[in-house]
Amino acid sequence: MTVQGEVLLEGPAVEAPALTLTAPISFWGGVDATTSAIADPRHPEFGQRLAGRVVCVPATIGSSSASAILLELVHRGLAPAAIVLHQPDAILLLGLVVAREMGYATPPALRLDAAHFSALAGRAITISEGGMIACRS
Amino acid sequence: MTLAVVNLTSDERAIAAGSRGAGAAMAMRIVAEAGRLMGAGRLLPIASAHIDGALYHGDSGTLFAEKLVAGGARVSVRATLNVGAIDLTGCSRNLLPPHERAMASRMMTAYRELGCEQTWTCAPYQAGHRPRFGTDVAWGESNAVAFCNSVLGARTNRYGDFLDIACAIAGRAPDYGLHRPENRVATVLVDVSRVDPAFLSSDIAWPVLGNLYGREIGDSVGVISGIAAHPGEDALKGFGAAAASSGSVGLFHIAGVTPEAPDLSTALNGAQPVERIVVTDDMVRDSQRRLSTAERADRVDAVAIGSPHLSLEEFDALESLLRGRRVKVPIYACTGRHVLAQLDAQGRRTALESNGVIVVADTCIVVTPILPSKAGAILMTNSGKFAHYALPNTGYAVLYASLADCVESAVSGRPTIGARA
Numbered sequence: 382m383t384v385q386g387e388v389l390l391e392g393p394a395v396e397a398p399a400l401t402l403t404a405p406i407s408f409w410g411g412v413d414a415t416t417s418a419i420a421d422p423r424h425p426e427f428g429q430r431l432a433g434r435v436v437c438v439p440a441t442i443g444s445s446s447a448s449a450i451l452l453e454l455v456h457r458g459l460a461p462a463a464i465v466l467h468q469p470d471a472i473l474l475l476g477l478v479v480a481r482e483m484g485y486a487t488p489p490a491l492r493l494d495a496a497h498f499s500a501l502a503g504r505a506i507t508i509s510e511g512g513m514i515a516c517r518s
Numbered sequence: 519m520t521l522a523v524v525n526l527t528s529d530e531r532a533i534a535a536g537s538r539g540a541g542a543a544m545a546m547r548i549v550a551e552a553g554r555l556m557g558a559g560r561l562l563p564i565a566s567a568h569i570d571g572a573l574y575h576g577d578s579g580t581l582f583a584e585k586l587v588a589g590g591a592r593v594s595v596r597a598t599l600n601v602g603a604i605d606l607t608g609c610s611r612n613l614l615p616p617h618e619r620a621m622a623s624r625m626m627t628a629y630r631e632l633g634c635e636q637t638w639t640c641a642p643y644q645a646g647h648r649p650r651f652g653t654d655v656a657w658g659e660s661n662a663v664a665f666c667n668s669v670l671g672a673r674t675n676r677y678g679d680f681l682d683i684a685c686a687i688a689g690r691a692p693d694y695g696l697h698r699p700e701n702r703v704a705t706v707l708v709d710v711s712r713v714d715p716a717f718l719s720s721d722i723a724w725p726v727l728g729n730l731y732g733r734e735i736g737d738s739v740g741v742i743s744g745i746a747a748h749p750g751e752d753a754l755k756g757f758g759a760a761a762a763s764s765g766s767v768g769l770f771h772i773a774g775v776t777p778e779a780p781d782l783s784t785a786l787n788g789a790q791p792v793e794r795i796v797v798t799d800d801m802v803r804d805s806q807r808r809l810s811t812a813e814r815a816d817r818v819d820a821v822a823i824g825s826p827h828l829s830l831e832e833f834d835a836l837e838s839l840l841r842g843r844r845v846k847v848p849i850y851a852c853t854g855r856h857v858l859a860q861l862d863a864q865g866r867r868t869a870l871e872s873n874g875v876i877v878v879a880d881t882c883i884v885v886t887p888i889l890p891s892k893a894g895a896i897l898m899t900n901s902g903k904f905a906h907y908a909l910p911n912t913g914y915a916v917l918y919a920s921l922a923d924c925v926e927s928a929v930s931g932r933p934t935i936g937a938r939a
């Protein structure tokens with residue numbers, strides 16, 4: 382499968398496994414910034430780590446401190462390989478904007494209709510700099 | 519849908535390219551990028567900012583603030599500070615580990631060096647920071663945003679970490695959301711005229727209504743009808759804080775009370791509401807129950823009041839209920855320096871402390887570890903916002919009650935419900 386995503390924030394080409402979230406996530410309170418693990422026991426992907434994965438996010442909820450958690454993940458070397466959002470979330474993505482300003486290596490962020498997410502789940506994914514998303518396996 | 523292009527003025531472009539230094543450039547680029555991601559076509563000049571970003575969530579936030587300082591950045595508009603992680607006045611002590619305490623302290627210092635006022639309060643609107651009706655501002659902290667929009671009639675979105683200080687330095691905010699008049703019109707009518715008047719005049723009415731309102735309305739703009747008289751600013755403060763905790767409320771209207779709602783029709787811009795919610799006594803009782811999380815009410819380990827931070831009038835009420843009695847269970851009374859200075863000038867803090875009240879300034883009990891860890895502990899509070907955050911942030915289960923009940927429970931050391939104010 383190959384599908385074109387819209388590049389929200391540019392980043393390097395990516396080759397990584399996908400982690401498809403099946404419920405909305407709150408980064409502040411819902412993700413442990415020291416491990417990148419999903420920390421909300423009510424979340425279906427509780428315990429999964431975001432680090433190094435193409436994280437597909439159907440929706441975000443909660444605090445305006447989401448950006449602070451994402452910046453902290455980048456700072457600790459625990460960032461996702463890429464963030465794929467159904468809807469752009471400016472507050473969350475601000476964490477990547479600031480990370481870039483801090484000179485940290487930042488992952489790309491793309492928009493893709495969540496209808497494609499289930500086809501990506503658990504697969505090895507490549508993303509080109511231009512936002513072309515392909516399944517390797 | 520493709521993201522908008524933000525049209526920067528030549529001055530804004532020059533600042534983003536470094537004409538006023540590296541720090542100002544970074545701030546302008548962050549505001550412009552946020553604008554692009556939010557779909558704003560341009561930036562707006564702002565009159566002031568309230569900064570929520572000086573609360574420590576990790577070392578990267580400290581390094582960000584210090585990079586702005588190193589780049590010579592200064593705020594270009596009035597900027598007050600929300601709570602930090604440390605009580606710099608020394609009134610209360612916290613349990614932060616050494617590394618976190620040091621980084622939180624560096625962060626607070628950096629924000630001071632950026633030119634922010636050391637207000638350290640979530641109620642800046644009671645500390646003299648009151649933007650004029652209709653002005654655009656960039657405020658953070660959900661209760662402050664709700665109060666600023668709704669009670670003062672100034673215009674702000676919910677600005678969070680990084681964007682709040684970037685806007686304050688740039689003196690600009692993205693033109694979208696609640697900055698635009700068409701997005702400030704109420705679409706939902708919330709009718710409280712059938713609610714028991716005795717409840718509406720009680721001191722728990724507004725936090726309970728706020729919790730109900732936030733859950734019912736989410737992020738829509740609503741107007742409340744059926745309120746006969748202005749309930750006072752502290753009531754609106756408690757309402758907004760509860761509503762912004764249980765929902766994503768950035769702006770509410772109350773017909774005949776708040777400035778953009780001189781009457782229902784004005785708040786609705788002459789249109790019919792898209793949705794009409796008639797609040798019943800059952801809904802009110804349900805909301806009041808939801809504010810408590812404790813399954814049993816047979817003990818109380820601490821009482822906390824002051825979210826948002828207590829006003830001087832709220833300390834008056836505390837003292838008149840306490841009547842000089844000593845408490846068996848500590849009352850944590852959270853407030854800002856603007857009130858602390860007056861309490862100290864009148865010798866009132868010492869008197870409260872000798873009765874077992876712990877005054878907490880610059881911070882509060884849900885954003886930094888102040889309450890001692892205790893298995894199965896129960897916190898009693900009259901704050902809708904503390905009730906929302908206490909369990910996840912402190913581990914204390916919540917008993918929600920009036921201020922009178924909070925005080926009587928602290929004095930007796932047992933939960934006391936139904937005390938007379």
